[in-house]
Amino acid sequence: MAKDVIKAFGQGETVVRALDNVSVEIKTGEFFTLLGPSGCGKTTLLRLIAGFEMPSSGQILIDGQDVTGQPPNQRAVNTVFQSYALFPHLSVAENIGFGLKMKGVAKAEIDSTVKEMLALVKLEAMAGRKTSQLSGGQQQRVALARALAPRPKVLLLDEPLSALDLKLRKEMQVELKRLQTETGITFVFVTHDQEEALTMSDRIAVMSAGRIQQLGAPREIYTKPRNRFVASFIGETNFLNATAVAGGGKLASGQVIAADTAGKSGPVTLAVRPEHVTITAADEAGAIPAEVLGSVYFGTDMNYQLALPDGSEIEACVQSGVSGEASIAKGAKVGIRFAPGSVLLLED
Amino acid sequence: MADKTFEVSRLPGFATTAVLVFVALYLPICTLVFYSFNAGSTLSVWQGFSWRWYIDAWENDQVQAAALRSLQIAISASFIATVVATMAALATTRRKAFRGQTAIYAFINQPLMVPEIVTAVALMILFGVIKAYTGYQGLWYLILAHSAFCVPFAYLPIRARLEGMDLSLESAAADLYANPWQTFRFVTLPLLAPGIAAGAMLAFVISLDDVVITEFVKSAGQDTLPTYMLGQLRRTLTPEVNAISTGLLVLTVLLLIGFSLINRKKN
Amino acid sequence: MAATPGAAITGQSEAERLLEARSTRNAWALSAPALILLFCAAAGPLLIVLVYSFLTKGPTGGVVWEFSTEAWLGVLYTRDIFNDGNLVLADAHLTIFWRSVKISLLTTLITFAVGFPTAWFIATRPPKARAFWLFLITIPFWTNLLIRTFAITEIIRNEGLLNKALIGIGLISAPIRLMNTDTAVLIGMAYVYLPLMVLPLFAAIDRFDMRLLEAGYDLYASRLQVLRHVVLPIVKPGIIAGSILVFIPSLGAYVTPRVLGGGKNMMIGNFIELQFGQGRNWPLGAALSMALLLVVMLAMILYVRTATKGGKSHG
Numbered sequence: 001m002a003k004d005v006i007k008a009f010g011q012g013e014t015v016v017r018a019l020d021n022v023s024v025e026i027k028t029g030e031f032f033t034l035l036g037p038s039g040c041g042k043t044t045l046l047r048l049i050a051g052f053e054m055p056s057s058g059q060i061l062i063d064g065q066d067v068t069g070q071p072p073n074q075r076a077v078n079t080v081f082q083s084y085a086l087f088p089h090l091s092v093a094e095n096i097g098f099g100l101k102m103k104g105v106a107k108a109e110i111d112s113t114v115k116e117m118l119a120l121v122k123l124e125a126m127a128g129r130k131t132s133q134l135s136g137g138q139q140q141r142v143a144l145a146r147a148l149a150p151r152p153k154v155l156l157l158d159e160p161l162s163a164l165d166l167k168l169r170k171e172m173q174v175e176l177k178r179l180q181t182e183t184g185i186t187f188v189f190v191t192h193d194q195e196e197a198l199t200m201s202d203r204i205a206v207m208s209a210g211r212i213q214q215l216g217a218p219r220e221i222y223t224k225p226r227n228r229f230v231a232s233f234i235g236e237t238n239f240l241n242a243t244a245v246a247g248g249g250k251l252a253s254g255q256v257i258a259a260d261t262a263g264k265s266g267p268v269t270l271a272v273r274p275e276h277v278t279i280t281a282a283d284e285a286g287a288i289p290a291e292v293l294g295s296v297y298f299g300t301d302m303n304y305q306l307a308l309p310d311g312s313e314i315e316a317c318v319q320s321g322v323s324g325e326a327s328i329a330k331g332a333k334v335g336i337r338f339a340p341g342s343v344l345l346l347e348d
Numbered sequence: 349m350a351d352k353t354f355e356v357s358r359l360p361g362f363a364t365t366a367v368l369v370f371v372a373l374y375l376p377i378c379t380l381v382f383y384s385f386n387a388g389s390t391l392s393v394w395q396g397f398s399w400r401w402y403i404d405a406w407e408n409d410q411v412q413a414a415a416l417r418s419l420q421i422a423i424s425a426s427f428i429a430t431v432v433a434t435m436a437a438l439a440t441t442r443r444k445a446f447r448g449q450t451a452i453y454a455f456i457n458q459p460l461m462v463p464e465i466v467t468a469v470a471l472m473i474l475f476g477v478i479k480a481y482t483g484y485q486g487l488w489y490l491i492l493a494h495s496a497f498c499v500p501f502a503y504l505p506i507r508a509r510l511e512g513m514d515l516s517l518e519s520a521a522a523d524l525y526a527n528p529w530q531t532f533r534f535v536t537l538p539l540l541a542p543g544i545a546a547g548a549m550l551a552f553v554i555s556l557d558d559v560v561i562t563e564f565v566k567s568a569g570q571d572t573l574p575t576y577m578l579g580q581l582r583r584t585l586t587p588e589v590n591a592i593s594t595g596l597l598v599l600t601v602l603l604l605i606g607f608s609l610i611n612r613k614k615n
Numbered sequence: 616m617a618a619t620p621g622a623a624i625t626g627q628s629e630a631e632r633l634l635e636a637r638s639t640r641n642a643w644a645l646s647a648p649a650l651i652l653l654f655c656a657a658a659g660p661l662l663i664v665l666v667y668s669f670l671t672k673g674p675t676g677g678v679v680w681e682f683s684t685e686a687w688l689g690v691l692y693t694r695d696i697f698n699d700g701n702l703v704l705a706d707a708h709l710t711i712f713w714r715s716v717k718i719s720l721l722t723t724l725i726t727f728a729v730g731f732p733t734a735w736f737i738a739t740r741p742p743k744a745r746a747f748w749l750f751l752i753t754i755p756f757w758t759n760l761l762i763r764t765f766a767i768t769e770i771i772r773n774e775g776l777l778n779k780a781l782i783g784i785g786l787i788s789a790p791i792r793l794m795n796t797d798t799a800v801l802i803g804m805a806y807v808y809l810p811l812m813v814l815p816l817f818a819a820i821d822r823f824d825m826r827l828l829e830a831g832y833d834l835y836a837s838r839l840q841v842l843r844h845v846v847l848p849i850v851k852p853g854i855i856a857g858s859i860l861v862f863i864p865s866l867g868a869y870v871t872p873r874v875l876g877g878g879k880n881m882m883i884g885n886f887i888e889l890q891f892g893q894g895r896n897w898p899l900g901a902a903l904s905m906a907l908l909l910v911v912m913l914a915m916i917l918y919v920r921t922a923t924k925g926g927k928s929h930g
Contacts, residue, residue, distance in 0.1 A: 050523055051522075051523075052519055052522075052523075054631050054634065056631065071522065071527075072519070072522040072523050073522045073523070073524075073525045073526055073527050073531075074525075077523070078523055078524065079519075079520070079523045081516045081519070081520055082516075083514060083516050085514060085516035085517050085519065085520035086520075087517060087520070087521075087535060087539075088539070089538045089539055098521070098524050098526075098534075099524030099525050102521075102524055102525040102526040102527075102530055102534075103525045146520075146524070147523075147524075150524065150525065356825060356828045356829055356832065357735075357739040357825050357828060358739075358838075359732070359735060359838055359842055360838060360839075361732065362732035362735050362736055363732075363736055365729060365732035365733065365736075366732050366733040366735070366736030366737070367736075368729075369729050369730075369732070369733045369809070370733070370748075370751060372806070373751075373752075373755055373806075373809065374751075375770065375776070376763070376766035376767045376769060376770045376806070377755070377758070377762075377763070377766050379766065379769050379770060379776055380762070380765060380766040380769055383769065390774075391769055391772075391774075392772070392774035392775070392779075428652070431648070432648040432649040432652055433649060435645045435646065435648060435649065436645065436646045436648075436649040436650075438645055439641070439642040439643070439644075439645035439646045440642065440646060443638065443642065444635070444638075446639045446642060447639075448643070449642075452646050452650065455650055455653055455654075455658065456649060456650075456653065458653060458657055458658050459653070459657050461863075461911070461912075461915060462657070462658075462661070462908060462911070463863065463864070463866065463867025463884070463907055463908065463911055464864075464867060464869070465867050465869045465883075465884040465887055465888070465904070465907070466661070466664070466867065466887075466904045466905075466907060466908050467657060467660070467661070468869075469664060469887060469888075469891060469900060469901070469904050470660035470661050470663060470664045470904070471656065471660050472891065473660065473663050473664065473667060473897075473901075474659075474660040474663055492652070492655065492656045493656050495652055495656065496652050496653050496655070496656035496657040497657060499649055499652065499653060503649075553757050556759070557757075557758075557759040557760065557761075559759075559760065559761050559869075559870050560869050560870060560884075564888075564891075574759060574761050577761055577762075577765070578761060578870070578873075578874075581874060589765065590765075593759070593762040593765060593766075596758075596759055596762060597758055597759075597762060600754070600757055600758050600759070601754060603757075604750075604753060604754060604757055608750065
C-alpha cells in the first residue's frame with residue numbers, strides 16, 4: 001500500500017525525515033496496527049494514507065491504484081480522529097450521514113444507512129442528540145459509525161482510545177475487534193499502547209525514528225523481537241552484553257548463556273524477558289551466580305533486581321507468594337536460570 | 349476577626365475602592381438618563397416626569413435624518429467590514445506562517461494604533477480632493493471611512509473563534525468526501541457564525557459611536573446622531589440631548605447583551 | 616516519483632512547494648479586500664498628510680505645492696515678527712503639548728490607581744458575579760464616548776450634581792467652577808478611559824494563579840508585601856497594556872477636551888483641528904498630526920519591547 005514513502009519536513013539543513021523510506025503492504029480485511037512512541041512517524045504515515053499530507057517522494061496505492069496526488073475527499077478511506085472531530089453543530093445522525101450527504105447519496109438511502117450504523121454501534125436512542133451531550137465512549141462510537149457509514153475500503157484509526165479511561169478502553173477494544181470482523185473492512189490502527197496492539201491486531205508494524213523496525217503477528221513481535229528497540233518497547237526486557245561462542249553468548253565474567261548464535265562472532269546483545277528468569281539456589285548446577293539487589297512488589301508479581309558476576313543488572317519476575325512478602329532477602333546470594341529457548345540474539 | 353477565615357485574595361481597601369468606582373462610573377450615566385425624563389427644559393431642576401423630550405426628539409426632522417443616516421452608515425459599514433474581515437481572518441489563521449503575515453496583522457490593526465484625529469485629518473484631506481474632482485458629495489465617503497476603522501473590531505472575534513476551532517473538524521469533512529467548498533459551507537461557516545455575528549455587532553456599535561472621523565469627513569448636512577449632538581453643544585442644552593443619548597445607550601446595551609448571549613452559547 | 620532508497624531528500628518535493636505557494640497566494644487574495652480598504656481609507660491617506668506637512672500653506676487654508684519645512688519648524692518655533700523673523704520657541708504650542716502630556720500621564724495614573732483595585736475586585740468574585748461585574752465595566756466601554764462626556768458634564772457643571780451635593784452638605788457655599796478648566800478635562804478623561812485600563816488589568820489578574828498568594832503568605836509576607844513582590848511583578852504586562860491603552864488615546868483626545876475644556880484648554884487634538892479650521896494653516900496641522908503619530912508609535916514600540924522582554928506576549 002505504501003511504497004518507498006519518504007516524508008520530510010523542513011528545508012535545507014533542518015530537514016527532518018518523519019518517514020524514512022517506509023514500504024508496507026496492508027492486506028485487505030486485516031486489522032493492521034502501527035505501533036510506536038510519539039514522534040515515530042506512525043501518525044504521519046496514517047495522514048499520508050488519508051491524504052492530509054503529501055509524501056516527499058514515493059507512492060500511496062489503494063487497491064493497486066496510485067492515489068498519491070488525490071485529495072482526501074476523493075479517497076475511499078475514512079478516519080476516526082484522535083479527538084473524534086465530531087461536528088458540534090450537527091446531531092448524531094447528521095454526523096453519521098455527513099459523508100454520504102457529501103457524496104450526493106439519496107436522502108432515503110442516507111437515512112437507512114444511518115439507522116444501520118446506529119444499530120451497529122448500539123446508539124439507536126441517541127440519533128437526535130447533539131454530540132456534546134454524549135459521554136466519551138458514546139462520542140467514540142459516533143466517530144466510528146460516521147467513518148464506517150460510507151463503507152470505506154480502509155478505516156484509519158488515530159489513537160482513538162487514548163482519551164478513554166481504562167475500563168472503557170478495554171470495552172472498546174473488544175468492540176472495535178467485533179466491528180472489524182462484522183464489517184470486514186481493513187482497519188489501520190495507530191497506537192502507542194503495546195497492550196492494545198497485541199490484543200487486537202492481525203499484524204503489527206513497530207515503528208521508530210521514521211522506520212519500520214519490525215513487522216509481524218503479535219505473537220511473533222513479542223516472542224521474537226528483532227532488535228533492541230522492539231524488545232524494549234514491547235514488554236520488559238533484560239539486555240546482556242556477551243561474546244558469541246558456540247551454542248551461546250559468553251559473559252565478560254566467563255559464564256556462557258545458551259542461545260542461538262550460530263554464524264555470529266564477536267560482541268553480541270542477548271535479550272531475555274524477566275518472566276523467563278528463574279531464581280534458584282546459589283549452588284544449583286548450571287545456574288549463574290547472582291546477588292539480590294532489591295525487590296518491588298507488584299501485586300500478582302514480585303520483581304527482583306539482581307547483579308550478575310560481570311556487574312550487569314537484570315530483573316527477574318516471580319509470581320508473588322501467598323503473603324506477598326519478599327521470600328529472598330536483599331544481599332542474598334542466589335543462582336539464576338533462563339527458560340530454555342528464551343534467550344534471543346538481537347540484530348544490533 | 350479571630351474566627352474569620354483568612355481570605356487569601358482580599359487586599360485592604362480594594363473592595364471599597366471598586367464599589368466607589370462602579371458608583372462613579374454609573375452615577376453620571378444614571379443622571380443623564382434621569383434628566384431625559386424631565387418635564388422642565390433644564391438639566392438641573394427636576395420638574396416632574398414626562399416623555400416630552402423623547403417625543404420632541406422623535407419629531408425633530410434633523411434628529412430623524414441623523415438617526416437614519418447613522419443607521420444607514422453603521423449597517424453598510426459593519427456589513428463591509430465583516431465581510432472583508434472574515435475573508436482576512438480565514439486567510440491569516442490556522443495555517444503555516446507565511447511571508448508578510450505579520451504585515452497583514454499590523455495593517456488590519458492599524459486603525460487601533462493611529463490616533464483618531466490623525467486619521468480624521470488624513471481622510472478629510474483625501475476626500476476633500478476627491479470631492480473637488482468628482483463633485484460626488486454622497487454618503488459613501490463616510491461609509492468607506494467607517495468600514496475601514498471597523499475592520500479590526502470585526503476581525504478580532506472572528507479570528508478568535510477560528511483559532512479556537514478544532515482543525516481536525518475540517519480534516520474530518522475532507523475525509524468524509526466534502527470538497528473544499530462543501531467543507532466551508534457545511535462545517536467552517538456554521539461553526540464560525542457566532543464569531544461573525546459578534547464581529548458584525550462590534551463593528552456596528554463602533555460605527556454608531558464614532559464622532560471624530562465623521563465630524564471631519566462629512567459633507568454639509570450629513571450629520572450623524574453623535575455629530576448632531578456635538579453640534580448642539582454650541583447652544584443651550586435641553587434634555588432632548590439626554591433623550592437621544594438614552595436611546596443610543598439602550599441600543600448599545602441591547603447589542604451588548606446579544607453579543608454576550610452569543611458568546612455564552614458558544615461555550 | 617518512486618525514489619531510490621536512501622536518495623537524498625533536501626526538503627519538500629516540487630508538488631509540496633507548489634501546494635504551499637498556492638495556499639500563500641490564496642491567503643493574500645483573501646486578505647486583499649481588507650488590505651485595499653484599509654489602504655484607501657485608513658493607512659494610505661496618512662501619506663498625504665506627510666506630504667502636506669512639507670508644503671507651503673495656502674492663503675485661505677489648503678496648501679500651495681511648494682516644498683517647505685516651515686510647518687515642521689512651526690511645531691515648536693514661531694517667527695518673531697519684531698525681530699527680523701528670528702525663530703523663537705512658540706510658548707503657546709509648548710503649553711498645549713505640555714498640557715496634553717500632563718493630562719494624559721495623570722489620566723493614566725488615576726485610572727491605574729482606581730482601576731487596579733476594581734480589576735482585582737472583579738477577578739476575585741465567584742464566576743457568576745464576576746460575569747456581572749465585568750459586564751458593568753463593558754457597558755461604558757462600548758457606550759458612545761460623547762454620551763459619557765455629556766454624562767460627566769452633568770455632574771461637574773456649576774449646577775451639576777457634585778456642586779449641589781457639596782452645597783447641600785454645607786461644605787461649600789458657592790459652586791466650584793470646574794467646567795473649562797484642566798481639572799475638568801482630567802476628570803472627564805479619567806472617567807471615559809477608565810474601562811480601557813480595567814479590562815486588560817482584569818485579563819492579567821484573571822490569569823494570575825491565586826495559589827501564589829498562599830505561597831507568599833506562607834513565606835511570611837504581609838498583604839502589602841505580597842501585593843508589591845508577588846502580584847504586581849506578575850501582572851505587569853497587564854499594567855503596561857492598560858497604561859498604553861489609556862495613554863495613547865488620551866494624547867490624541869479630541870472630543871473630551873473640546874466638550875469639557877471649552878475653547879481655551881486645548882489639547883493636541885483640538886490644536887490640530889484648529890489649524891484646519893480657523894487657523895488656516897494646513898501644513899502645520901499636518902506636521903502636528905505626524906508628530907503626534909510619531910510619539911504614539913514610539914510609545915507603542917516601547918510597549919512591545921517591554922512586553923516581549925518579559926517573555927510574555929499577549930493581545
